[in-house]
Amino acid sequence: MTIQRVNSKWAKTLVLLKSDYLRQYIPLTKLFSRETVFQMLNEYGMIYVKPINGTFGKGVIRVERTIASNRSYKYQQGTDIHYYASFGDLYNMLLRQKKNRKYIVQKGIHLLRHQKRRFDIRVMVQKNLHGEWEATGIIGRLAHPAKIVTNYHSGGTPLPIDTLMSDHASSHELAIYKNRLQKLSITIASQLAAAYPNLKEIGVDIAIDHKLHPWILEVNTRPDLQIFRKLSDQNVFHKMYRYAIAYGRYKR
Ligand SMILES: Nc1ncnc2c1ncn2[C@@H]1O[C@H](COP(=O)(O)OP(=O)(O)O)[C@@H](O)[C@H]1O
Ligand SMILES: [Mg+2]
Structure with a gap:
């Protein structure tokens, strides 16, 4: 067996x-899309974006909404950190990382x-x-x-x-x-x-x-x-x- x-x-x-x-x-979990990333980020302020078939923490991304107006979004994967002023720029970065893989979006836990x-x-x-x-x-x-x-x-x-x-x-x-x-x-x-x-x-x-x-x-x-x-x-x-x-x- x-x-x-x-x-x-x-x-x-x-x-x-x-x-x-x-x-x-x-924690609330949704399939990755522009809408779910946008909505969950607004709702929770911090989310994890993860490959559906990932292991070892590979490809796991943390996104935070911040209060600084020119750095509204903080993106981190590994030790790599980026700030974005607009949601569109943040989302393009997520798409570049995601490539053709399936991802989920999850409420971030502190x-x-x-x-x-x-x-x-x-x-x-x-x-x-x-x-x-x-x-x-x-x-x-x-x-x-x-x-x-x-x-x-x-x-x-x-x-x-x-x-x-x-x-x-x-x-x-x-x-x-x-x-x-x-x-x-x-x-x-x-x-x-x-x-x-x-x-x-x-x-x-x-x-x-x-x-x-x-x-x-x-x-x-x-x-x-x-x-x-x-x-x-x-x-x-x-x-x-x-x-x-x-x-x-x-x-x-
Ligand atoms: N929703 C979350 N909130 C806070 N930390 C998270 C969340 N999801 C994942 N993490 C962190 O990332 C690590 C890896 O995520 P996980 O879902 O376990 O994927 P993997 O299969 O790569 O281990 C977790 O052990 C945790 O430290
Ligand atoms: Mg794990």
Whole structure:
């Protein structure tokens, strides 16, 4: 039996939106068009524009509306920053980057910071040896100081969530909060598995805003296990690997 992989961020978002419960955790997401970029920028002031089939933070763009009249729009991709006076100029730049690829537009979440750098959370959920969904790992990812993505492959640093959240929650609050993120991620796995029955593992990217509201940025169906090796507790990675072997991701 093969493990189900789903690349399209758009298809996965549509499946999650079928759940009334999950909807509150999904930032508004639309297919890329001149209208959706314009409207969402006006509505939210900051948006992320992302390739539907992207990975590793590649091609991810952050756009902000600013108050400076001659620099009304701020564009950032990688460490590349541009300012535009008009929406038309900004939009032309987006089209040049997009080329013929499909993109989505998503409400931008102002991520929590640790030592001035943005971070988000990755939760790993796998089918365990009894065929039940189990949250097997949770880790934070601290963005490179000059970048707008947290991905390891884009210069982000995997760190324990306790380290990153220490400025934002007490250890008691954090224990409860981690539990909540794990339960949320298991619900996401069940919801996706209803549409994709051969799903065995997911890695959920979760943004946390200043009210500590969790936002589902994307769900990976081919999640990287290696980042969990960075945790001091090696049992976390070993269990993940054991489960992954059991459902056939790796050869025995
Ligand atoms: N809506 C958003 N608000 C804030 N940050 C975002 C948003 N979408 C993506 N990001 C940042 O960009 C990173 C990469 O985006 P993601 O959707 O996970 O695509 P990829 O498949 O390239 O990992 C995220 O981990 C997060 O740091
Ligand atoms: Mg991601």
